[in-house]
Amino acid sequence: MIYPIVVYGSSVLRQVAKDIPADHPNLNALISDMFDTMYKSDGMGLAAPQIGKSLRLFVVDATSLADEDPSLADFKKAFINAKLTLLDEETMVMNEGCLSLPKIREDVERKNKVRITYYDENWNFHDEEYEGLKARVIQHEYDHLEGVLFIDRINVLRRKLLKGKLNDITKCQVDVPYKIKVIK
Numbered sequence: 001m002i003y004p005i006v007v008y009g010s011s012v013l014r015q016v017a018k019d020i021p022a023d024h025p026n027l028n029a030l031i032s033d034m035f036d037t038m039y040k041s042d043g044m045g046l047a048a049p050q051i052g053k054s055l056r057l058f059v060v061d062a063t064s065l066a067d068e069d070p071s072l073a074d075f076k077k078a079f080i081n082a083k084l085t086l087l088d089e090e091t092m093v094m095n096e097g098c099l100s101l102p103k104i105r106e107d108v109e110r111k112n113k114v115r116i117t118y119y120d121e122n123w124n125f126h127d128e129e130y131e132g133l134k135a136r137v138i139q140h141e142y143d144h145l146e147g148v149l150f151i152d153r154i155n156v157l158r159r160k161l162l163k164g165k166l167n168d169i170t171k172c173q174v175d176v177p178y179k180i181k182v183i184k
Contacts, residue, residue, distance in 0.1 A: 009170030047144030
């Protein structure tokens, strides 16, 4: 099932997502649907709040960037009930976009290295460290679980300059090749 992407202006994007119990019904189907939705929307990551579900779940697949960064060749995962720790004082600035903020891209400063604990789709526990682009993708998606959008990480003046575009997004007046919706 392909879900519409929930966009800026939706309350679910500003909520702290809830942990998922191990017996959550149809969790593997939801994960599969999230990957399908992410691919259909041409994304690299997708968090459950972006499909209107306030659950601590996100999926990533950055394998398409393996030519640029060979370490991404196998970076396709589901993260359930993730907890993130920022490990590095070093930061990096890169341009980011988001399916929930279509047609907006901004430079965002993020930590270069993170530690994350999570369960995979088979309920195996993981405690892993990531750096570089993997760390950036994880931080972006993890922010969605905390009710944070990447525009919250840019300076106030830049955000004010985006006000018109953000208002258009809240009215779904943006041309994108995937279905979008606002949930009040």
